[in-house]
Amino acid sequence: MKHTYRKFLLPLKMGTRVLILVLSLLYAASFIGNVTEKYNLFEWLGLRSTSVWHGEVWRIISYAFIAPNLLNLVLNVIILAMLGAFLERVWSPKEFWIFCFVSAAGAGVAKVLVTPTSPMLMVASVSIIFGLLVAWAKIFGHERVYFMGIWEMSVRTCALLFAAISILAMLPCAGIVNTLIMLCGGVAGWLYLFLRLRSVRLQQSQTVCSVRMGRLEL
Numbered sequence: 495m496k497h498t499y500r501k502f503l504l505p506l507k508m509g510t511r512v513l514i515l516v517l518s519l520l521y522a523a524s525f526i527g528n529v530t531e532k533y534n535l536f537e538w539l540g541l542r543s544t545s546v547w548h549g550e551v552w553r554i555i556s557y558a559f560i561a562p563n564l565l566n567l568v569l570n571v572i573i574l575a576m577l578g579a580f581l582e583r584v585w586s587p588k589e590f591w592i593f594c595f596v597s598a599a600g601a602g603v604a605k606v607l608v609t610p611t612s613p614m615l616m617v618a619s620v621s622i623i624f625g626l627l628v629a630w631a632k633i634f635g636h637e638r639v640y641f642m643g644i645w646e647m648s649v650r651t652c653a654l655l656f657a658a659i660s661i662l663a664m665l666p667c668a669g670i671v672n673t674l675i676m677l678c679g680g681v682a683g684w685l686y687l688f689l690r691l692r693s694v695r696l697q698q699s700q701t702v703c704s705v706r707m708g709r710l711e712l
Contacts (some may be wrong), residue, residue, distance in 0.1 A: 506579060507585030510590065514571050518567070521560055521564070540560065541554065541602055541617070546602075554602030558602070561619065570620075577627065577630050580616065586697055593627070593629060596625065597621050600625070600679050604674075606684070616672065616675075620660060621679025624679040626683070627656055627657050635650035649709065657680070
């Protein structure tokens, strides 16, 4: 266990490590609750549209931090570790978490709006993964990586391939509506990055104008 921590988790930055820890602890808590039948964490934190309309707005984000089963948790942790290792090269832990919240909320709001009367419960981190894939492709798109350690390709191509595999895996069990809802996490992430870049460019433009005006006054 100690060797696994040093080899897999220790090289990761704080934001990614905390995210993986939260996912693992919440899964463990939900598993214990189900086994002991003392509580059901899914019922408290999972996304149900009717509950959100009754004021339980935290579900719009909290659903994305609970894994429905162990296999889902393991796969998500592996993908999140890979994406986090790249993105925290340019983001602080705070920026990383804000982006995760935005991606989760994007899919959460989409579900509430698209299926407002649905009593079905939804838990999954796929919306965050779609968002991080968008960020990975946008920021590191032209870098080269090895997919599955075999095929060399651009980050953008690799991100599209991961997204396609995720969509194909979701369709049979989640259906087309829920799959499209989860994709809204990626849409929200793209919109956030677009607005953020536009804001930075606007600030830079204002700074340049201020400098020029100062020179004219001199």
